[in-house]
Amino acid sequence: MELFTPDFGLVFWMFVAFILLFLVLAKWGWPVILKSMDSRADTIDKGVEYAREAKEQLDNARAEAQKYVEEARERQAEMLRDAAKMKSQIIEEAKKEASAEASKVMEAAKVSIEQSRKEAELQFRNEVSKFSLDIAEKMVRKQLQDDKSQQELVNKMLDEIEKN
Amino acid sequence: MLLAALLIGFAAPARAAGHGDSEKEGVDVKEIIFHHLGDGYGWEVPFSHVYRIPLPVIVRAQDGAWFCFSSSKLTYVTVEEDMADGKKSEYLSQAIYTAEKNGKEYHFMLPHVSDNAGKVVQVWPLTDAEQAELHARAIAETKADPKKAEHSVAISGYAYDATTGKYFKEYRPLDFSITKNVLALLIAAVVVTAMVMSLVRYYRRKGMKAPRKGMGFMEMLVNFIYEGVIKNTLGPKAPKFAPFLLTCFFFILVMNLLGLIVIFPGGANLTGNIAVTLVLAVLVFIVTNINGNKEYWKEILWPDVPIWLKCPLPIMQMIEIFGMFTKPAALCVRLFANMMGGHMIVITLTLLIFIFAAFGVAATGGSVVISVLFSIFMLALDVLVSFIQAYVFTMLATIFISMAVAEHEHHDASEHKAA
Structure with a gap:
């Protein structure tokens, strides 16, 4: 049957057509297409890789920033805590110092007061005794001749007053 | 496609009446089918069964x-x-x-x-x-x-x-006549060249930009065959054989699809012609055997089997050499039979109308509807078959070549794929 017996002319032309087509496409067609497709695929791959890396870096940077913020916050809290501690400590110390100072001052004041009091007392005593002597002298001068026994008596009386 | 299916139908009875000396009344189904499947010295034009484009x-x-x-x-x-x-x-x-x-x-x-x-x-x-x-x-x-x-x-x-x-x-x-098939062949070659070259020109002009629409589809096909079939099977040897295999694929695909168009630039039953598939298969045979490495020839001439199978009587050698020829022969017959079968079914379905016409108006009406629907379905199926057959041919050719050029460590893998 005609269909199953290859026709010589058609075989010849098919061969010629295919070889020509192959030569033309193998020279100018397929290599260009395959190279272009390959290079584009490479570019895309590289782009994806680059994007992935960039994202990774960004994520890293973000994490790092987060870490820094966290750290800063911690440090801040610590500092605040320290400051508070220091404040209370300083206050405490100041209080202590102040109280010590105050007690010292009080002490000194007490001492000086005591001293002044004593001095005043002494002076007052002298003066009182002098006044009283004077008074007594003036009063008694006329009455008493014996100055000396009078003064002893007055002193004795003054001592009694003082004891009271 | 509907028009195309009807066209075949219109031309058919008239031609039968014109030629058949003895069968004036009936439709000479066999002659019509073989006329449409066969070659011719002129190219039929629509709506006429006598006028042809002279070649x-x-x-x-x-x-x-x-x-x-x-x-x-x-x-x-x-x-x-x-x-x-x-x-x-x-x-x-x-x-x-x-x-x-x-x-x-x-x-x-x-x-x-x-x-x-x-x-x-x-x-x-x-x-x-x-x-x-x-x-x-x-x-x-x-x-x-x-x-x-x-x-x-x-x-x-x-x-x-x-x-x-x-x-x-x-x-x-x-x-050496430029018959209908030869001209269709040349048209197909020109179409393939135009498709490929337009893509090449696009790359030259636009560089890295990805093509869209038609070009994108073309690129997708190239990528599908190159990445999916050639590179997967041949590995590092892919660039060497890619031009041949890609040319095979696109030439077969375009010839298949042109065959489905009924009017002028198409309509020739090219890949359903054994001469065309024979040349393709012979080329695959030549490429395979020229590039066959030492392993390949050793497998054929001194295969790894018990000695009595190959020494006094070269049984295995005969089987292997027979296999060398049956592989491309299967390629040839597969493509031929698939494409011819598709064409034959569509023509037969259309001819059913004229066969049933003998049984009256109702039968004719019914068969027209059914035949046209089935013809459209078959033509749509043939579009799918066109792709599949071009793909299968390329895939098997790739596997045959890969078996011939494979290094030993890859050998088992490629043979497994072929099975």
Whole structure:
């Protein structure tokens, strides 16, 4: 049957057509297409890789920033805590110092007061005794001749007053 | 496609009536189918069964002279007017083309009744006595087999001219004619070149930008075949064989698809012609065996089997060598049978209308609807088959080549794939 017996002319032309087509496409067609497709695929791959890396870096940077913020916050809290501690400590110390100072001052004041009091007392005593002597002298001068026994008596009386 | 299916139908009964001397009433299904599947010296035009686009006939006569003439010289159209109803009918008849070269006369014709029916033959006129003898032989053969009509019997070595009613001595010349199939082949080659080159031009012009739409589809196909088939199977050797395999794929695909278009640029049943698939298979065979490495030839000539299978009697060698040829032969027959089958089914479905026409109007109406629907379905299926067959051919060719060039460590993998 005609269909199953290859026709010589058609075989010849098919061969010629295919070889020509192959030569033309193998020279100018397929290599260009395959190279272009390959290079584009490479570019895309590289782009994806680059994007992935960039994202990774960004994520890293973000994490790092987060870490820094966290750290800063911690440090801040610590500092605040320290400051508070220091404040209370300083206050405490100041209080202590102040109280010590105050007690010292009080002490000194007490001492000086005591001293002044004593001095005043002494002076007052002298003066009182002098006044009283004077008074007594003036009063008694006329009455008493014996100055000396009078003064002893007055002193004795003054001592009694003082004891009271 | 609907139009196309109908077109075949319109052309069919008229042609049958025109040619079939004996079967004027019925539809000669076989002849119509084989006419559509076969080659021709002219290209049919729509809505006419007699007019053809003439194509050049290139032949080498018996004494070595070359001739090139238009195929329209071999036929002529007669228009007959029916006296009763004034209906005009056109017939295609044979003509004998006479050419003169170096003072000698050469006659060519396109016989219907001959061993070379449908092919251009060189003919020589016979004497009256020889004519009478041949007529007698034809009548005798007709009587021996009542199914055969007179003058439909081919007598070996002679061509019968129905127009003049004479026998001629015939010789089938070397025929390089640009037939319908050859022209379709060249058109397909041009289409493939245009497709590929347009993509190349796009890359040259636009560089890295990815193509869209049609070009994108083309690129997708290239990528599908190159990445999915060639690179996967051949690995690092892919660039060496990619041009051949890609050319195979696109040439087959375009030929398949062109065959599905019924009017001019298409309609030739190219990949359903064994000559075309044979050349493709032979090329695959050549590429495979030229590139076969030491391992490949060792597997064939001294395979790894028990010694008694190969030493005194080369049983395995015979099997392996037989296998070398059966692989491409399977490629050839697979593509041929698939594509021819598809065409045949569509034509047969359309012809059903004219077969059922004999049973009345209702049967005709019903069969028209069913046939057209089935034809459309089959044509759509054939589009799919066109892709699949081109793909399968390329894939198997790739596997055969990969088996021939594989290094030993890859050998098992590729053989596994082939299985």
